[in-house]
Every structure is written in C-alpha cells, then in structure tokens.
Amino acid sequence: MTSYSGATATSTPEILRYVAFSADPAGGNPAGVVPDATGLDDAEQLAIAAELGYSETAFLTADQQERSYAVRYFSPLAEVPFCGHATVAAAVALAERIGPGRVLFRTKAGEVPVEVTAGPDGALEATLTSVEPHVVDVTEAEIAEALAALGWDPQELDPALPPRIGYAGARHLVIAAATRERLADLAYDFERLARFMTGLDLVTLQLVWRESADTFHVRNPFPVGGVVEDPATGAAAAAFGAYLREQGAVTAPAVLTLHQGADLGRPGLLRVELRTDDLRVRVSGTGVRIPEQGR
Numbered sequence: 007m008t009s010y011s012g013a014t015a016t017s018t019p020e021i022l023r024y025v026a027f028s029a030d031p032a033g034g035n036p037a038g039v040v041p042d043a044t045g046l047d048d049a050e051q052l053a054i055a056a057e058l059g060y061s062e063t064a065f066l067t068a069d070q071q072e073r074s075y076a077v078r079y080f081s082p083l084a085e086v087p088f089c090g091h092a093t094v095a096a097a098v099a100l101a102e103r104i105g106p107g108r109v110l111f112r113t114k115a116g117e118v119p120v121e122v123t124a125g126p127d128g129a130l131e132a133t134l135t136s137v138e139p140h141v142v143d144v145t146e147a148e149i150a151e152a153l154a155a156l157g158w159d160p161q162e163l164d165p166a167l168p169p170r171i172g173y174a175g176a177r178h179l180v181i182a183a184a185t186r187e188r189l190a191d192l193a194y195d196f197e198r199l200a201r202f203m204t205g206l207d208l209v210t211l212q213l214v215w216r217e218s219a220d221t222f223h224v225r226n227p228f229p230v231g232g233v234v235e236d237p238a239t240g241a242a243a244a245a246f247g248a249y250l251r252e253q254g255a256v257t258a259p260a261v262l263t264l265h266q267g268a269d270l271g272r273p274g275l276l277r278v279e280l281r282t283d284d285l286r287v288r289v290s291g292t293g294v295r296i297p298e299q300g301r
Contacts, residue, residue: 019046021054021063024095027238027266027274027291029129034267034274035238036296037095038063041103043078048085055080061233064092066100066111074110075100077118081231086209088115088175090134090240090289097122097132098293106130115175133279133290134240139174139248148206152179155199156211156227162188164216167255172245174287176209178226180249182216189215190269192225192235200229212242212249220256221263222246237267238274240289247278247287258282 019040028034038058043051043065055063059082067076077096079089097109101122111118116137123131144152149169153160158181163169167182183189192213203211210226217223224246226236236242243264250256258280267274279288 023296026091026094026293029292031296035091036060037092039096039099040065056082061236062089062092064096077111083232094132098130131292136174136244136287141252142171156194172249174244176241178212178242178245180212182214196229224266237272243276243289244287
C-alpha cells in the first residue's frame, strides 16, 4: 500500500497501482486506484494523485446500489471529468475483489458502465461504454496554433482526417499525421500547448496515424495534467471512435485497433467498438496490478 505525505496514521487510504491496456506491468498506462475514497476532500485526492505522479488516479466511493460507484479522476495538477485508462484499471481492481461482471461508474461526465471478463488464462479485460459522444469543428486559427505548439507543418497532416474536437466524456483534439515518422517525432512546446489546450478546455491531443482501414497508431500529449505524454488513453480512444464515425472514415459496425505507448517504451493496445444501434463508443483493454516494488 502506498501512503502520501498529507495523510495521518489513522486516515491513510488504500492506494493501489495498476496498468491499463496491457497485461504487462511495464506496458500500457499506469493509474492509481483508491478503492475507498470516503471522507477524502479535493485537496487530499489531488495530493495523492500528485504524489503517485501518474497521469490519473481514480477515487471510488461505493453507492448503496450493488456494484455501483461514484468515481472522480485527478491528474497531478487537476481533476478531469473522465479518464478511460483509470476506469479500466479501477474496474479490474474491483473485479479482483468482487469478481468479474458489470460495474457502474458514476462520473462527472455521466454514467459509465464497465463489463469485466476473464480470459482463458485468467487475464482480466474491461470494456467501458462511453457517455453519448459528439464532435466539434475547430477554426483555422486554432489549428494553426496547435500545429505551432507541436512544431508540425500543415503539409505533414493527413487531409483525409481533418482536425476536429471529439468528446466522449472529455474533450480531445484529433490531429492526424500523414506518416508514422511524423507521429514518432514528438517534441513540443509544453507551456504553449498547455495554454492552447486550457483555452479550448481540452484534456489531451489525440495525435494519430492510420496504418490501415481499422488500425491506428496514436499519441497523447497531456500538458494540462502536468504530464508530457499519456501512454494509453481510453477517453481519447472513445472520442476518436466518435470522430471517425462522424467523419465517415469508418462505418459501423466496426472494431478498431489502436496502438499507443510504443514510442515511450510502454506499448499498449486499445480496442474501440462502434455499433449501429448505439452512438456510445466501447473501449476495451486488459489490466494488471503493478508489483509493489515497481513504479
């Protein structure tokens, strides 16, 4: 169990560490999970998230309804309305205690049901169903500022996937690179991009490169959370699924594969499902606990 400097000896909550979107603790995206956040105020939750240093930590408080939880998500700098990888991590952590099956997370973005299943090898996989998504246009000036902060040239973009803001619980600006090389070379102006994102209420940028009809490589700068890059981003994956449907870049029903984290040495795999009878987006991935001696 991890402690934090603001806790007292009698009030230290249990703090777990999990990886989402990988069955390997060295891959995917680490998240903190506080399975019982009862009594923790905003400052205490932020202090825990800051000490852990992960892109997000999920704080759960059980409802009276069985397998239902109020959930809040904190980055090291601020609260965010929804976080996909911490949702997967928290659902897997709960499944190890109360068994696989459906849990309901009541987030600030809305209700997010999560189904956890166990594979033949015992590995746990969680599938979250997003809130209803939407897509928003961006101006030429906003695109120009984003590219300037990234150090990208407009000629390096994929014209088939124009920049848009996708929402499926949090706002993410989708920008598509024309080549894998452009996506791999990410060295941006941290403060400038943070200011730009704050002005548009963005949580991350969803930088993408399309390998094939249903396979994408993605990266997620997250300076507004105090993190240079998020290794695997479920909320952005859901927003991206909504974006692809709205753009007509894929046709439902569809199952998409997103590769993320390889450029950081933490490879992860996200599966995005679009259905014909439901605008909500489903994002799936495995999760595993991080050994106590590992960070």
